[in-house]
Amino acid sequence: MASSSSSFRILCILLLCCSIAFGSDPSPLQDLCVADTTSPVMVNGFVCKDPKLVQKNDFFFSGLHLVGNTSNAVGSRVTPVAVAQIPGLNTLGISLARVDYAPWGINPPHTHPRATEILTVIEGTLQVGFVTSNPENRLFMKVLQKGDVFVFPEGLIHFQRNVGYGNAVAIAALSSQNPGVITIANAVFGSEPAIPSDLLAKAFQVDGKIIDQIQSKF
Incomplete structure (x- = not known):
C-alpha cells in the first residue's frame, strides 16, 4: 500500500510538471524562422521562409x-x-x-x-x-x-x-x-460598423447626443 501511495505521488508530480511545461509558449525549434509573408498558408504567426532564400x-x-x-x-x-x-x-x-x-x-x-x-x-x-x-x-x-x-x-x-x-x-x-494594439477610443467609438449609440450611452451613463458627437470624430 505504501508503495502504491508513493507511486501515486510521483505520478501527480510528473503530471504537474507536464502541465507547467505545456502552459508556456514553445521555444523555436530551429535557429531561425524568417516570415514568409507571401505564403497562402494561415498559421498562428507566419510560415517559415525556405532557409536557403533567407538574406x-x-x-x-x-x-x-x-x-x-x-x-x-x-x-x-x-x-x-x-x-x-x-x-x-x-x-x-x-x-x-x-x-x-x-x-x-x-x-x-x-x-x-x-x-x-x-x-x-x-x-x-x-x-x-x-x-x-x-x-x-x-x-x-x-x-x-x-x-x-x-x-x-x-x-x-x-x-x-x-x-x-x-x-x-x-x-x-x-x-x-x-x-x-487596441486604442480604446478608436475601438469603442470608431468600430466598423459602429457600436449602437444607445448602448454606449447607457454604458457611459451620458446622453445619446454626446455619444453621437464623439462617434462623429472617429
Whole structure:
C-alpha cells in the first residue's frame, strides 16, 4: 500500500510538471524562422521562409533615428519594429517601437493584447500610467525623466503624455513579435460598423447626443 501511495505521488508530480511545461509558449525549434509573408498558408504567426532564400536584410531595419511626424490630433507618432518590419523576428517573441511626442502630446489609452511593454525615455519628460483590471481599476502613474524605465503589464490599459515643453522620445520593447494594439477610443467609438449609440450611452451613463458627437470624430 505504501508503495502504491508513493507511486501515486510521483505520478501527480510528473503530471504537474507536464502541465507547467505545456502552459508556456514553445521555444523555436530551429535557429531561425524568417516570415514568409507571401505564403497562402494561415498559421498562428507566419510560415517559415525556405532557409536557403533567407538574406541578411531579413534581420535588418533602418529608420529609428528618424523623427516621427506628430502633426495629428493626439500629438504623437509610433514607429513600430515588429515582424512586419523585420521578418526575422518571426517566432522570437520580441519587438520594439519608437514613440515621438509633441509638447503635451499623448499616446492615448490603449492595450497590447499579446505583450508586456517596457518603456525607456530617451528625451524629454513623460507622464505614464496603467490601470489594473476590474473590480479594483487601480491607477499606477508616474512622471519619467530621460533614462527612466517603466513597465506596462500585458493586456492592461496604459498611456503616456509629454508634460515637458519640448519634444519627447521613448523606445518601447515588447514581448511579442506582433504585440497588437487596441486604442480604446478608436475601438469603442470608431468600430466598423459602429457600436449602437444607445448602448454606449447607457454604458457611459451620458446622453445619446454626446455619444453621437464623439462617434462623429472617429
